[in-house]
Amino acid sequence: MNSTVWIVLAVVLVVLAAVTGFLYYQGNKLQKKQAEQQAEIAKHAQQMNLLIIDKKKLPLRDSGLPQMVLDQAPARAKRAKVPIVKAKVGPKIMSLMANEDIYDEIPVKANVKAMVSGIYITSVNNYRNAPVPEPEKKGFFEKIRRKAAEGTAPAPTTESKKKGSKKNS
Secondary structure, eight states: OHHHHHHHHHHHHHHHHHHHHHHHHHHHHHHHHHHHHHHHHHHHOEEEEEEEEEEEEEEGGGSOOOHHHHHHSOHHHHHSEEEEEEEEETTEEEEEEEOTTTGGGOOSSEEEEEEEETTEEEEEEEEESOOOOOOOOOOHHHHHHHHHHHOOOOOOOHHHHHHHHHHHO
């Protein structure tokens, strides 16, 4: 009975090692592919003046992008929500996809200079006539999370307590 436990444990460890190795190999392969895609996007990027009309996160099928883009997207990507920006480029109004990292930085109803590669906004550089966003009201739990992330102020030392008690005396 004791030997069967060791055999099962050894099989489980071998399977875990194989799965870990496979995931490591796939991760490296996907990282290389993403690096090639980013290099290609950067190579074809050009600066454009855009008047941002609206921005939303929508499923790809509801985004208003050209049919050719929808046909090339995998089925999983069609259901996922992507950041879509409606912008006036010259005389045309177009739907563009934005990079997730810069989506929150894009001001609505403002002129911007952006680096665009095809229908993909990679960066936003110069804002003109950008409306000032209203500061968001933070809730109680959000304040607590922010303080925990920043680290709390150091607790008063015993010396400062003693000094405070001397002043009161």
